[in-house]
Amino acid sequence: MEENRTMLFTIGQSEVYLISPDTKKVALEKNFKEISFCSQGIRHVDHFGFICRESSSSGGIHFVCYVFQCTNEALVDEMMMTLEQAFTVAAGQRTSKAPAQLCEGCPVQCLHKLCERIEGMSASKAKLELQKHLTTLTNQEQATVFEEVQKLRPRNEQQENELIVSFLRSFYEEKQKEHVHIGEMKQPRQVAAETVGSESPPRATRFRLDLLKSRAKRSLTESLESFLSRGNKARGLQDRAGSVDLDSSLSSAFSNASKEPAVCEREALPVLESSFRLLGSSDDLSSDSESHLSEESAQLSPQQGFRQRANTLSHFPPERQDPVEPAEASPAVSPRKLLRDLEPKANHPADASGTPMKTRRHSWRQQIFLRVATPQKACDSPSRYEDYSELGGELPPRSPLEPVCEDGPFGPAPEGKRRTPRELRELWQKAILQQILLLRMEKENQKLQASEHDLLNKRLKLDYEEITPCLREVTTVWEKMLSTPGRSKTKFDMEKLHSAVGQGVPRHHRGEIWKFLAEQCHLRHQFPSKQRPRDTPYKELLKQLTSQQHAILIDLGRTFPTHPYFSAQLGAGQLSLYNILKAYSLLDPEVGYCQGLSFVAGILLLHMSEEEAFRMLKFLMFDVGLRKQYRPDMIILQIQMYQLSRLLHDYHRDLHTHLEEQEIGPSLYAAPWFLTVFASQFPLGFVARVFDMIFLQGSEVIFKVALSLLGSHKPLILQHENLETIVDFIKNTLPNLGLVQMEKTISQVFEMDISKQLQAYEVEYHVLQEELIDSSPLSDNQRMDKLEKTNSSLRKQNLDLLDQLQVANGRIQSLEATVKKLLTSESKLKQATLALELEQSALLQTLEELRQRQVTQQSSTKPAGD
Numbered sequence: 001m002e003e004n005r006t007m008l009f010t011i012g013q014s015e016v017y018l019i020s021p022d023t024k025k026v027a028l029e030k031n032f033k034e035i036s037f038c039s040q041g042i043r044h045v046d047h048f049g050f051i052c053r054e055s056s057s058s059g060g061i062h063f064v065c066y067v068f069q070c071t072n073e074a075l076v077d078e079m080m081m082t083l084e085q086a087f088t089v090a091a092g093q094r095t096s097k098a099p100a101q102l103c104e105g106c107p108v109q110c111l112h113k114l115c116e117r118i119e120g121m122s123a124s125k126a127k128l129e130l131q132k133h134l135t136t137l138t139n140q141e142q143a144t145v146f147e148e149v150q151k152l153r154p155r156n157e158q159q160e161n162e163l164i165v166s167f168l169r170s171f172y173e174e175k176q177k178e179h180v181h182i183g184e185m186k187q188p189r190q191v192a193a194e195t196v197g198s199e200s201p202p203r204a205t206r207f208r209l210d211l212l213k214s215r216a217k218r219s220l221t222e223s224l225e226s227f228l229s230r231g232n233k234a235r236g237l238q239d240r241a242g243s244v245d246l247d248s249s250l251s252s253a254f255s256n257a258s259k260e261p262a263v264c265e266r267e268a269l270p271v272l273e274s275s276f277r278l279l280g281s282s283d284d285l286s287s288d289s290e291s292h293l294s295e296e297s298a299q300l301s302p303q304q305g306f307r308q309r310a311n312t313l314s315h316f317p318p319e320r321q322d323p324v325e326p327a328e329a330s331p332a333v334s335p336r337k338l339l340r341d342l343e344p345k346a347n348h349p350a351d352a353s354g355t356p357m358k359t360r361r362h363s364w365r366q367q368i369f370l371r372v373a374t375p376q377k378a379c380d381s382p383s384r385y386e387d388y389s390e391l392g393g394e395l396p397p398r399s400p401l402e403p404v405c406e407d408g409p410f411g412p413a414p415e416g417k418r419r420t421p422r423e424l425r426e427l428w429q430k431a432i433l434q435q436i437l438l439l440r441m442e443k444e445n446q447k448l449q450a451s452e453h454d455l456l457n458k459r460l461k462l463d464y465e466e467i468t469p470c471l472r473e474v475t476t477v478w479e480k481m482l483s484t485p486g487r488s489k490t491k492f493d494m495e496k497l498h499s500a501v502g503q504g505v506p507r508h509h510r511g512e513i514w515k516f517l518a519e520q521c522h523l524r525h526q527f528p529s530k531q532r533p534r535d536t537p538y539k540e541l542l543k544q545l546t547s548q549q550h551a552i553l554i555d556l557g558r559t560f561p562t563h564p565y566f567s568a569q570l571g572a573g574q575l576s577l578y579n580i581l582k583a584y585s586l587l588d589p590e591v592g593y594c595q596g597l598s599f600v601a602g603i604l605l606l607h608m609s610e611e612e613a614f615r616m617l618k619f620l621m622f623d624v625g626l627r628k629q630y631r632p633d634m635i636i637l638q639i640q641m642y643q644l645s646r647l648l649h650d651y652h653r654d655l656h657t658h659l660e661e662q663e664i665g666p667s668l669y670a671a672p673w674f675l676t677v678f679a680s681q682f683p684l685g686f687v688a689r690v691f692d693m694i695f696l697q698g699s700e701v702i703f704k705v706a707l708s709l710l711g712s713h714k715p716l717i718l719q720h721e722n723l724e725t726i727v728d729f730i731k732n733t734l735p736n737l738g739l740v741q742m743e744k745t746i747s748q749v750f751e752m753d754i755s756k757q758l759q760a761y762e763v764e765y766h767v768l769q770e771e772l773i774d775s776s777p778l779s780d781n782q783r784m785d786k787l788e789k790t791n792s793s794l795r796k797q798n799l800d801l802l803d804q805l806q807v808a809n810g811r812i813q814s815l816e817a818t819v820k821k822l823l824t825s826e827s828k829l830k831q832a833t834l835a836l837e838l839e840q841s842a843l844l845q846t847l848e849e850l851r852q853r854q855v856t857q858q859s860s861t862k863p864a865g866d
Contacts, residue, residue, distance in 0.1 A: 011082050014090050021575040032090050040080050045073045071545040103181040107172035123157040130164050461565050461606040464684035467739045470504035488519050502750050505692050511608035517695040518619045533587050538611050541583035548585040548593040559598040576610045594630040596675030603679050625699050635793050641666045643761040647707050655714045662723045669730040682735040686742045704749040
């Protein structure tokens, strides 16, 4: 129960998603194929769930039931109906796209089944499956695939598997051209070809086998000679390391093209025949070679050791094998060119009879034969020689190019010097310090990555063109105000703030400046408690469910669809916006969610974090008063439209007359301006400047901007003479004008003062509404209904006016307190002035006395003759 939280359940075309708005990630993703059953709750009708078929870690399949709770029963019914429709449509599409019934004997169908079997397998398992499939091909086909794969030299098993499948595809596509489906009649040409093929003598099979043998010998010789020519004895270790890779690649390639021998052949066929069997020659070996090799294998004694066969698909371990003779005793090897033996010799353990084993030396042909016949694992494998414990301690011969192990057949390696406890303790301390440093470095890297992600996210958010480039001097002024100690309790001069906002706001500090302006507004105006919402933490609101989430989800894709932060469907930007709108709908049930509110929240989210944007949205809605226009009755929005029309009549009479002649009311073009604060149509740089002024001056800025836009473009609007062109110009052309014109509009807004007109027009609207109700020829019931509606709206407006009155009274009280403070300071200054004047008169009197004394002294000191 602790893990339960509110999430978004999304139904797609063929899958369902459970998205967490908190983590911005997909918490659950299920395809329709995995869902076995879906149902609504019986006792708890607001619940629904479905059962999914999932695979466990052990490889089995188990079923898991997921249960979800919705906001109400109606939403569950809608969810179940949507799921049923989605399942039906997906099943119909799958049936329509289902392929027609294919012939089971088609080569391409056989390849398709092979691909289905190996899909999702690891490289090693897929390799074994391909080996099994290759055994169904003929010898010639296996040899062709082997040669083509070897030419490309695959680096690993995955690449080798891909090459084999590609060759099989081209091979089966060619074979499909001559294929005849089951139930169809064969063409005469195909029948004749099959007849000729069946009558071919067995000599052709022997010829193909000999050809394959010669090709295999030639390819082995050329590949090894090219490898040995790369280095010399001075680079022996490097050559040995390289031979391991060659060994593994050759062995894997041979094992892919192999064919599994019959059980009766495993005991009789020696190693040489098995090597040829890798090339696909599993049937028609020459009788001479069979008898000769059988005689050699019969001469083995049980006391002699043998080289055990690798237990692969194409090689089963024979019971015994000839010991390989030293290279000097082989008459078929040329000592001049073909000998390339290892110099080191090893002391092998004695056999069961107590006689020491001879030093094994191999020619290069024997060496490659041993590598091909028995692919060896790495020398550090602990279980490499476990299977030889029953042989009396005798070890098999090693590959001559393989690196020497510590306890290998070439003798034990010299033991290193043992470390003292002090050295071990120091090493242990160093290891611990290194681990601590690694952990610290990892934490620092995570912090750096998080900060880098934040910077990239911030840069992505602020991806818009600024219409007022902020100068460095203005940015310095803002930074000083933002860094003031005790900023939230310090009142700044309004003239200074107006000047700073007028000169511009730095884009990277805009979010912090908006919070600073909101703090200054709270310090100057004491808002009544009735206007304040309940103080519910943002995280607590996110845990609750809202009935407005369907409308919110619909508008997410419509909010700034071209901006990169909001463009991804249910991405980080849209989920953050969903969280803010959902939390506000729970905080303010009267408003809930209204179209246009998402643009206001989106502008805030582009400049600050999610929780800070929610706090600023609360400030704009409750403190600035924007929530009035989002009420369900929309009465305040109607009053705003009347106020805008009256402003046009007073300031731009000719424009107002022209719009009235075309019957164009402000609700046709200005309603989105007020509901989205110009964000739905105008550039983000312009909208950000409008928000700067709203945080400074209040909601009347919207009227100022609308009036300035219409007035500054009045000549262009008057040129159009019909409703469609005028509305199109105001909606589409007006927002796309130049930055200079928009900056001129912003500068005009700072010079306008229309607060008194707005208040007068609001009172005028109510008076006209009452007169209209009284003069309208309606029945008593209709008049009563209108009067009741008007009464209810007037009550709400009266409450709003009471709130405004309380705000005004608070302002008056604060002003009176300020006047008292000024009067007391003035009296103190007057007293100080009187004291200074008395002091000045006393100083002047003292100065006069000093002057008289000086004159008398000078007269007394003069001589009598003077």
